[in-house]
Amino acid sequence: MNGNSINATEMNYPSTIYRLIIFMVLMGSIAQVNAQSDLHINNVFTHFEKNKNAVMVSLSNEVLDDYKFSLFKSINIKDDASAADYVREQIALDEKGAKKIKQVISNGKVTSIYLDLTPKKGMNRLILFNEQVKPERQLILIYIESEHSTDDVLKILLKKK
Amino acid sequence: MKLKQQNRIENVTSEDIDRLLGKYYEGLTTLEEESLLHTWLSQMGIPSRFDADKALFGYFSGQKNTSVKKVNIVRIASWFSAVAASLALLFVIGNSFNSNNSNYVFIQGKKYTNLTLAKEKALTTLSLLHEPQDEVRKSTSLLNEGDKLIQEQLNLLDGANL
Numbered sequence: 302m303n304g305n306s307i308n309a310t311e312m313n314y315p316s317t318i319y320r321l322i323i324f325m326v327l328m329g330s331i332a333q334v335n336a337q338s339d340l341h342i343n344n345v346f347t348h349f350e351k352n353k354n355a356v357m358v359s360l361s362n363e364v365l366d367d368y369k370f371s372l373f374k375s376i377n378i379k380d381d382a383s384a385a386d387y388v389r390e391q392i393a394l395d396e397k398g399a400k401k402i403k404q405v406i407s408n409g410k411v412t413s414i415y416l417d418l419t420p421k422k423g424m425n426r427l428i429l430f431n432e433q434v435k436p437e438r439q440l441i442l443i444y445i446e447s448e449h450s451t452d453d454v455l456k457i458l459l460k461k462k
Numbered sequence: 463m464k465l466k467q468q469n470r471i472e473n474v475t476s477e478d479i480d481r482l483l484g485k486y487y488e489g490l491t492t493l494e495e496e497s498l499l500h501t502w503l504s505q506m507g508i509p510s511r512f513d514a515d516k517a518l519f520g521y522f523s524g525q526k527n528t529s530v531k532k533v534n535i536v537r538i539a540s541w542f543s544a545v546a547a548s549l550a551l552l553f554v555i556g557n558s559f560n561s562n563n564s565n566y567v568f569i570q571g572k573k574y575t576n577l578t579l580a581k582e583k584a585l586t587t588l589s590l591l592h593e594p595q596d597e598v599r600k601s602t603s604l605l606n607e608g609d610k611l612i613q614e615q616l617n618l619l620d621g622a623n624l
Contacts, residue, residue: 350568354570355568356567356583357567358566359565359580360577360581362564364581429591443591
């Protein structure tokens, strides 16, 4: 009788450990699903989101039902020329393999670019960047994930303006 | 080991079994002796006076198997419930992560989770986007300004010739 109860107690420890391991593995996989993609422009959002001259927006899923987007991220930074250079660097890293929809170069620098990135997990991905110097220096960077084609996304955006 | 026990069983007499059963009912048997009893009683063709003992041992053996099956079912059920609970929890966590943690706005370093404010700021940023036509219009207007300058300079030249 005693032997049986010892066996039962011994069995409970590994069983609990296995359950914990399964739970952690599942947690890890979910976290990975929700993790930001491997794009370099994510550095811009994380680096400048708490900047005093910046306004950073992150919206996802049901909030964006009107637009049919699954993710919308934007950042607007004012009076920071070095930030613009940093954004340009990060975009240049993500540009490989992407389709350029629009590009404006002024004084040898990219002041505006729309990039159609290769789709990931069934989502079309779009990067929009614009820098203006007058009337005040400011840049905007937008990242959008959507099931819609990038052409449709642009039409929606420009219509909503 | 089995062979050894078989040899032992062959040498065991009914009297030995009687004596071992007596010890068993008094709770004095060793595990080896209980095993010997179990094996001996599970044999075919043993005297009918051992039927009651045989039934008793058979009953215990059956109960043991049922309890093992029960333990297995309980273990499988607990595994399933653990996995189901984990999935449900992850679904809830995932959903709340998506709907709450992914919807926010940082303004001058301060985080707000007010959706109306976040949407408003998103629309403000979108309004700053330049349409491709705007860029073409700008470039064309610059060209027109260039034309004007050339015309002015030509006019000046004409004036000088006069």
